Amino acid sequence: MPSSVSPVEIDALGVRAEAMVNTLGTISAESDRLVRLFLTPEHRRAADFVTEWMRAAGLTLSEDALGTVRGRLEGRGKKRLLIGSHIDTVIDAGQYDGSFGVIAGILAADHFRDKRLPYGIDVLAFGDEEGSRFPATLASSSACAGIFKPEMLSLADRNGVTLADALSAYGKSRADIPAAAYDRDEAAAYVEVHIEQGPVLETRNQPLGVVTAIIGQTYLNIEFLGEAGHAGTVPMLLRRDALAGAAEAMLLGETMARESKGEVVATVGRIAVTPGATNVIPANVVAIFDIRSGSEAARAKFAESLKAEVRAIADRRRLGLTITSTREIATTPCHPYVQDQFADAIRALGAEPLRLGSGAGHDGQAMAKLCPVGMLFVRCRGGISHNPAEYASPRDLGLAVAALIGFIERFEPDRFARVS
Numbered sequence: 099m100p101s102s103v104s105p106v107e108i109d110a111l112g113v114r115a116e117a118m119v120n121t122l123g124t125i126s127a128e129s130d131r132l133v134r135l136f137l138t139p140e141h142r143r144a145a146d147f148v149t150e151w152m153r154a155a156g157l158t159l160s161e162d163a164l165g166t167v168r169g170r171l172e173g174r175g176k177k178r179l180l181i182g183s184h185i186d187t188v189i190d191a192g193q194y195d196g197s198f199g200v201i202a203g204i205l206a207a208d209h210f211r212d213k214r215l216p217y218g219i220d221v222l223a224f225g226d227e228e229g230s231r232f233p234a235t236l237a238s239s240s241a242c243a244g245i246f247k248p249e250m251l252s253l254a255d256r257n258g259v260t261l262a263d264a265l266s267a268y269g270k271s272r273a274d275i276p277a278a279a280y281d282r283d284e285a286a287a288y289v290e291v292h293i294e295q296g297p298v299l300e301t302r303n304q305p306l307g308v309v310t311a312i313i314g315q316t317y318l319n320i321e322f323l324g325e326a327g328h329a330g331t332v333p334m335l336l337r338r339d340a341l342a343g344a345a346e347a348m349l350l351g352e353t354m355a356r357e358s359k360g361e362v363v364a365t366v367g368r369i370a371v372t373p374g375a376t377n378v379i380p381a382n383v384v385a386i387f388d389i390r391s392g393s394e395a396a397r398a399k400f401a402e403s404l405k406a407e408v409r410a411i412a413d414r415r416r417l418g419l420t421i422t423s424t425r426e427i428a429t430t431p432c433h434p435y436v437q438d439q440f441a442d443a444i445r446a447l448g449a450e451p452l453r454l455g456s457g458a459g460h461d462g463q464a465m466a467k468l469c470p471v472g473m474l475f476v477r478c479r480g481g482i483s484h485n486p487a488e489y490a491s492p493r494d495l496g497l498a499v500a501a502l503i504g505f506i507e508r509f510e511p512d513r514f515a516r517v518s
């Protein structure tokens with residue numbers, strides 16, 4: 099089936115998408131960098147823009163107990179296709195990560211506003227994909243998927259505000275969380291459009307790609323307990339320096355990941371040092387290790403070896419140690435039927451449907467507990483993401499929306515029963 103979206107329409111969609119991405123990109127807690135955290139005034143402002151865009155696209159609005167904005171297009175049947183992404187950001191973020199996926203969903207739904215599809219569409223704007231505020235993530239998509247864990251409510255942000263308190267301040271009631279869950283018979287599939295956040299599509303000179311699986315993830319909070327002391331008076335051999343121990347552990351993690359020959363990646367992007375004074379030997383350090391792999395076995399083996407090596411470092415340095423796993427997400431395969439429909443839609447646009455894995459986490463990891471999931475990737479310049487230099491061309495954005503429209507035209511909810 100050829101694309102029903104003409105080249106002129108693709109260009110117009112790209113221009114609209116870019117303008118909307120730029121609009122959300124101005125909504126930040128800080129004037130000189132993009133920071134939009136879950137359940138903050140900036141989240142509210144972005145959600146309000148999304149609400150207005152959805153309304154203008156003819157969607158029926160609602161907002162659930164976790165702040166997820168939902169725009170609904172009714173279809174002829176009870177089943178619905180869920181299309182989503184997130185409007186929270188990392189700290190000092192680019193504009194496209196998450197935002198574009200929500201915008202692509204709105205523009206695609208707008209395309210069908212006067213056509214009654216055999217199934218309905220819900221466009222979802224989640225607020226907690228990055229985990230930048232609370233030490234957990236996917237709270238909003240977990241609620242939609244019916245797997246929200248009430249323990250999450252007691253997690254606190256850097257200022258000691260718990261998720262429960264932040265939800266109340268956002269005007270939400272925890273009693274409404276169970277009602278956010280979709281009915282399994284209703285949710286036919288969840289799909290997400292996202293910038294690739296890596297270099298594969300650019301290297302292969304292709305605008306779009308089909309995601310095969312979303313990488314599995316382990317977060318280890320490793321806390322070293324040493325002893326504070328005077329930086330000028332305590333001899334080097336008598337010190338119990340928590341930060342020196344953490345530094346050794348971080349370098350070890352990097353070496354182990356390098357030696358895995360691409361199977362595992364490991365990062366420490368955040369450490370907390372106490373008391374954090376130039377002239378005081380660090381007494382306490384928490385380092386969060388982000389460990390990812392497409393292989394469940396390789397990830398588990400890496401985490402176990404790292405823990406054993408870190409224990410040895412702590413023993414040798416006479417440091418106390420606690421290790422807590424705060425995130426354990428299995429590799430999430432994208433459904434073959436969803437992949438194939440995205441591939442057909444890309445082919446219809448004259449591009450090659452490259453298949454590739456996602457090294458980034460996505461809301462599909464939670465939504466996969468509800469229904470089959472799939473993702474479409476869009477080329478981004480230099481593969482750069484989680485960085486203000488993030489960029490995708492309006493042409494590629496337009497092609498991505500057109501491919502999502504093509505996917506919607508091809509999608510048959512009842513096919514899952516036959517193909518899976």
Ligand code: GLV
Pocket residue numbers: 227228457458459460
């Ligand atoms: C989210 O972007 C993640 O992969 O951590």
Ligand code: MN
Pocket residue numbers: 184195196227292459460
């Ligand atoms: Mn994202």
Ligand code: MN
Pocket residue numbers: 188195228458484
């Ligand atoms: Mn991200």
